[in-house]
Structures are given as structure tokens and as C-alpha cells.
Amino acid sequence: MENKKTFGAYILQRRRELGMTQKELAQRLYVTESAVSKWERGLSYPDITLLQNICSVLEITEHELLSGSEDTNYRVSEKLAEKYRRLTRSYRVGQYIFYGLILAGCAIGNVLAQHTLDWFFIVLAGVMMAASFTLVPALAAMSARFENYKVPLAVGSFILSLELLLLICCIYSRGDWFFPAGMAVLFGIALIVLPFLLPTLPLPETLSDKKASIYLITVVTLLLLLLLVCCIYMRGDWFPIAAVSILFGLGLFIMPVLLHQLPLNEWVSERKLSVYLLTETGLLLLLMFVCDVSYRGGWFLMAAAGVLFGLGLFILPVVLYQCIRGFLMYNHKALIYLAVESFLLFSILFMDGVRNDLNAFFTFSLPLLLLFLTLPWGIMGILRYLPIGRWLRTSAALAWTGLWIWLAPWLCNKIIENIYGEVESSYTLRIPFDLTNWDISHAPWNVIFIILVFLGIAAVICALIGLRKSYTYKSENN
Numbered sequence: 001m002e003n004k005k006t007f008g009a010y011i012l013q014r015r016r017e018l019g020m021t022q023k024e025l026a027q028r029l030y031v032t033e034s035a036v037s038k039w040e041r042g043l044s045y046p047d048i049t050l051l052q053n054i055c056s057v058l059e060i061t062e063h064e065l066l067s068g069s070e071d072t073n074y075r076v077s078e079k080l081a082e083k084y085r086r087l088t089r090s091y092r093v094g095q096y097i098f099y100g101l102i103l104a105g106c107a108i109g110n111v112l113a114q115h116t117l118d119w120f121f122i123v124l125a126g127v128m129m130a131a132s133f134t135l136v137p138a139l140a141a142m143s144a145r146f147e148n149y150k151v152p153l154a155v156g157s158f159i160l161s162l163e164l165l166l167l168i169c170c171i172y173s174r175g176d177w178f179f180p181a182g183m184a185v186l187f188g189i190a191l192i193v194l195p196f197l198l199p200t201l202p203l204p205e206t207l208s209d210k211k212a213s214i215y216l217i218t219v220v221t222l223l224l225l226l227l228l229v230c231c232i233y234m235r236g237d238w239f240p241i242a243a244v245s246i247l248f249g250l251g252l253f254i255m256p257v258l259l260h261q262l263p264l265n266e267w268v269s270e271r272k273l274s275v276y277l278l279t280e281t282g283l284l285l286l287l288m289f290v291c292d293v294s295y296r297g298g299w300f301l302m303a304a305a306g307v308l309f310g311l312g313l314f315i316l317p318v319v320l321y322q323c324i325r326g327f328l329m330y331n332h333k334a335l336i337y338l339a340v341e342s343f344l345l346f347s348i349l350f351m352d353g354v355r356n357d358l359n360a361f362f363t364f365s366l367p368l369l370l371l372f373l374t375l376p377w378g379i380m381g382i383l384r385y386l387p388i389g390r391w392l393r394t395s396a397a398l399a400w401t402g403l404w405i406w407l408a409p410w411l412c413n414k415i416i417e418n419i420y421g422e423v424e425s426s427y428t429l430r431i432p433f434d435l436t437n438w439d440i441s442h443a444p445w446n447v448i449f450i451i452l453v454f455l456g457i458a459a460v461i462c463a464l465i466g467l468r469k470s471y472t473y474k475s476e477n478n
Helices: 002-017 022-029 033-040 048-058 062-067 072-114 120-134 136-140 147-172 178-200 211-233 239-261 272-295 300-323 328-355 358-385 390-420 443-477
Strands: none
Touching: 002 033, 002 048, 022 033, 022 048, 048 062, 072 120, 072 136, 120 136, 120 147, 136 147, 147 178, 178 211, 211 239, 239 272, 272 300, 300 328, 328 358, 358 390, 390 443
16 A cells, blocks of 8 residues: 555655646546546556656656656756767857868969869868768667677778878869779778778677688788789789789798688698698799799799609698598508609700700700609609618618718719710729728718618618517417
């Protein structure tokens, strides 16, 4: 009963504060005067469907009506909000008047001085730049839709105003520099501002965690556009070289970030290192090709083979390990590696022979190439494919290495003699070592002899261990 009285007393208080009679309140609520009287005397509650209309007529909140008392905090908040709205309204009006007076004064002065409007438009663009940071955020705050995007809207307005200012100045000075200057300004602003702007933009959920990639791609794209515009403006032909150089150089640093953040299928995501290495190699080859075409050098194929050979020594094992995993040739990675590198080395020497002396290639370069390739091919074949135990394969590989070190100089000497005739100090299979004499004439032979001795000893030890393990294995199985 006490709650009804409190409820009714509050309705009576609010009705009197608004200067209404019971009859007027009843008419506005479409109820009888006796119903209002019962509410105010605490004899009954109004129907629940009338609560919203009662709050509207009495200018109170539903919380105040149900609690039977004035919500002081709400009233204070409403007053502060209304005060803020009046303040922002006054601020906007002040901005309108301030900028309007500037533009009106400049327009009148321009017409009176030059009898036309020319430099007034420069002032207009400058005023728009200033308004971007003073007026645009206030205008955005007027709508809940744009309230959270005041910073992007202000920055976007500033950039558009700055570009418009450059265009107007270019037209006013009768120049043709707008596009290079405009792109340079856009690139510079993006380079500095974009990291701070991206967190405030309404990005899709799939891109919200890829801001670094968006920044890098945007900046690189703007840089390439700047180079293209400058190349066209200068009537040059250097854009392809500059663009590929930029992509190759920046790719060394930004490709890891892109590969980490961009959505890749499962096969590619497991081979990111190979994708990175192959992409950068492809860009380097493309750069060489563009340079060759631009300068009409004709050296691309030989240079490309040299680059692929040199880089392949280090990156090909990684690429083979990741890219052919699961294929039948995966167990023959060493064979593929040596075959590719041997082919590239052969291609380099063959193209050099075509450019200089093809006969020298067949009589000198090719025999030497085959001679030196017998060492890695022999070691690979022994270690990978010889059907014996590990220790015996190691022994055979050591023996093959020692045999090659002993015979290769003699065979190399024979190839040289075949071209240039007998040399002054011909190499023989007998090594003229003298461990008591280490002057310049005997030191190389002493080193070769020591190497051969150590290789021989190691080969014998590995063979003995291998034979012992083989014998032990057979004994245990029998």
C-alpha cells in the first residue's frame, strides 16, 4: 500500500509542477478523471500499457515513474548532454561564420583587385584544409553513424583538400606538375599517417588482423604509381627497371610479413620459405631481363644461368625438401640437386663458348667440367645408392675422394697439354713429396700427400668397422 501512495504522490507532484489539472491529465491519457484521482490517492495502479504515455505527458523517465522519485543522476546527465549539444552547435555556427567571413572577404578583395576570381580558389582550398581538422569532426559527431570515424573523415578531407590545393595552384601557375606532386604528397602522407589511421577504419573481420600487410601493399602500390607518373612526366623509359628493382628490394623485407598474414592454402602455407626464395629469385631474374632488354645487352641467358647456379647452391636444397615432399622423387633429392646444378654450370660454359669460341668449349671447358663433376657425382652415388652398409659406403666415399685428388691434377694436366702442348712442369702420378722440405716447391706436394694418407687411413678404419658390423649382424641373425 505504501508503494501505491508513493507512486500516486509522485504523479500528483509532477502534474502540479507542470500546471495540469486532473481533468487535463485524464484527457491527454484518454482515461477518466476518477482513474487519475485513484492513482494519486494510492488506491490503484494505471494499466501497464499507459506507462509510456504517462512518462511522455509528465516528462519523466520510466525509472522515475516506477521508483516514484526523481532520477537526479539522469537529470544531471540530460542537462550536461544538452549543454554539450548547445556548445557544439555554437562551435559549428562559429566555424561557419569564421570561415564564411574569410571566404567572403577574400572573394570581395579578389574581385575588387583583379575584377575576377582567381587566387580566391587557392584560399578556398586552404580554408577547406583548415576546416578538415576543426569542422569536419564536429559535423561527424552530429550523426551516430559517423561518430566513431571522425579521425578517418578528418584525415580524408584534409588529403582531398590538399590535393585540390595543389591542382588549383598548378592551374593558377599554368604548370603541368600536379600529377607528380599529387602522387608524392599522397605517398608521403600514407607512409606516415596510415599506421595510425588503419586501427580507426571499419575493416572487415577478415582484414582486421592484417593491418601490416594492408599498410605495406598500399605504400608499395603508391610508390610504384609515383614512379610511373614521374617517368611519364619526364618522358623517360626507366619505369620497368625502377619498378622491378623496388619490388625485389622491398620484397626481401616485406614478403615474410605478407606470407605470414595473407590467407594461403594449406600446401603453400607449409612451404612459405620456398615461396619466399622462389619469388625473390624470380624478381631478380625479371630485373636482369628488363635491364638486358632496356640496354640491348644480350647477356640475360648467361647471367640468369649464373645467378641460378650460385643461388641454387644454397636455396635449392630447401626448395627440394619442401616442394617435392610426398612425390616419388623425394628420395632422390641429392640426385636432382646435382643434376640441376650440373646442367646450369654446363649451360654457363656452353653459352660462353657460343659467344667466344665453341671449339674451346668442347676441347677444354667441357672435359674440365666433366672431370671436376666426377667428384661430387661419385660421392653422391656411393653414399646414396651403393647397396652396402653405412660404414662401408663412407669408406668407399673417402677412397673415391682420395683417388680423385690423386688423379684429377694429372688428368687436368693432360687436358691442358692437349690444347697448349707440353707444359714446363708436367704433373706425374708419382707425388714428389719430401716432409723434411717445406719450401714453396714442396709444400703443396707435402699437403697433398698428407691428405691422401689421412683419407686412406680413414677409409681403412671405416671399412674395418663396416665389415665388423656386417659380420656381427650376420652372426646374430644366424
